[in-house]
Amino acid sequence: MRQRVVRVAVVAALVAVVLLAVPLALAIRSALYADQRDTLERAALAGAVRVSPDYATGDPVELPAPPAGGRLGLYDPQARLRGGGGPATADAPVRRALGGAAVRGRSGGDLVVAVPVSHAEHVIGVVRASSPAAALRDRTLMAWAALLGVAVVALAVAVLVARRQARALAAPLEDLSRHCRAVTEGHLSARAAPSSIAEIDQVSRTHNEMLHSLSELLRREHDFAANASHQLRTPLAGLQLTLESGLEQGGDVRLRPVLVEALAATRRLHRTVEEVLRLSTTGAPPVTGTDGRPLGRVLRATEERWHGPFARVGRRLECSARGVPDDVPVPGGPVTEILDILLDNARVHGRGTARLAVRDLGDALAFDVTDEGRVDGPAERLFERGHSGGDRGTGIGLALARDLAVSLGGRLSLTGGAPTAFTLLVPVHHEGTPEETA
Incomplete structure (x- = not known):
């Protein structure tokens, strides 16, 4: 400028x-x-x-x-x-x-x-x-010659004045640009300083007001997520204790499988609450593959959890990990939440046999979730929050799944429309298997 x-x-x-x-x-x-x-x-x-x-x-x-x-x-x-x-x-x-x-x-x-x-x-x-x-x-x-000298002096003065005015005009805009870069890096407390130019001051005031509104909005959303998660933790913990106590006391043998399934469901719900809270935290670091569980256990737990729901609607679920070692560590919590969303989406909106397959890409794992259904319309539209592909959807699941994938440093995308295919890419490390966390 x-x-x-x-x-x-x-x-x-x-x-x-x-x-x-x-x-x-x-x-x-x-x-x-x-x-x-x-x-x-x-x-x-x-x-x-x-x-x-x-x-x-x-x-x-x-x-x-x-x-x-x-x-x-x-x-x-x-x-x-x-x-x-x-x-x-x-x-x-x-x-x-x-x-x-x-x-x-x-x-x-x-x-x-x-x-x-x-x-x-x-x-x-x-x-x-x-x-x-x-x-x-x-x-x-x-x-x-004298006239030319006067003209040269006039041009030199014009250059000096122009450079001074250019500095006076550009300095506030450069300062505003630095503040905008700071905001993109996550520093929402950055504010543009006033200058001596009314028009630029008006832009700076609008910029600062926008930042204040965004900060308040993000704070309220974060507080809501934290409050909701905190309020859900207490009854979930109480419910888990009650179910565990019922299992320890024995009782009717016919109720034991129900109690075990209910206890597993509460634990999954507890993990879901933790993931949502982590995702809502500003500046939350990406989850790495060394912080999770072995791939084999994640796949077996997913298949056991979703085999019944698919069987009840007369459909099959197939899980496979050909050529991928079972001990490859993956972030179990986020990956489980994403797979649950994709399989539930396949159960509600898809048709025929649903398949979960894992492929090794070297420095990443590809989780392919497919069924025999069909997806119409732009792919990006599916991941917009509030957009649902059917009357029974809320338009939140796929958007949440993509956010969780990004928090892992990975990517979730629609890779096929007929038949439907979603692919989750998750960075992994093959150095060794970490100890499982309870």
Whole structure:
């Protein structure tokens, strides 16, 4: 921006200088030539006044001093030089002046003014005043050089002023740009400082007000997630204790499988609450593969959990991990939540057999969830929060799944529309299997 402001100012100053300097240079040249001709004419008139009619009979010719650097001479009607300085034979201006009128012109590189001398209504001679045109040309060039120097000084001043103004205009915008970069890096407390330019101050105030509104909105959302998670933890913990107590006390054998399934469901719900709380935390670090559980256990638990729901609607679920070691560590909590969302989406909106397959891509694992259904419309539309592909959806699941994938440093995308296929990419490390956490 600074260079653009300077460039515009310099171009404007250059145009102004050209529009003023060129006519002024022509005016200076014309004025110098006109002034010199006037000087010559006054010298010739002064000489014509002092010429006596008796000079033709031998009376001495007394002419005034010629102009500086010039010559002054008297010519008789026969075009001969009778006094003063000049060419021995009259030139064209003198011959025209013998006709009775003053003549201005050039002759032999000189500016010439010829004034006739009259007596008894007859022209008895001509006074010729001249000066070298080269001297006048040198004066014109000197004047133009001075004018050019003034123009250069004016342009230099314009550049200095333009650079100063460019700094004054660009500094607040650069400061605002730095604050915007700070905001993109997560520093929502950054605020733009006021400047001396009203328009930029208005933008800064709007920017600060926007940041304040965003900060308040994020704070309320974070507080809501934290409060909701905290309020859910207490009843979930109580429910888990109750179920565990029921299992320890024995009781009806027929209720034991139900209690075990209910206890597993509460533990999954507890993990879901923890993941949602982690995801809502501003600046939460990505979960790495070394913080999770072995892949084999995650797949077996997922298959056991979803085999029943698919069987109840008359559909099959197939899970496989061909060529992938069972002990590869994956972030079990987030991956489990994403797979649960994708399988539930396949159960509700899909058709036919659902398949969960894992592929090894070297530094990442690809989890492919497919079914025999069909997806219409843009792929990105599916992941928009609030958009649902059917009447039974809320439009939150796939959006939450993508956010969880991003928090892992991975990616979730629709890789097939007919049949439906979703692919989750999760970065992993193959150094070894960590100890399982309870």
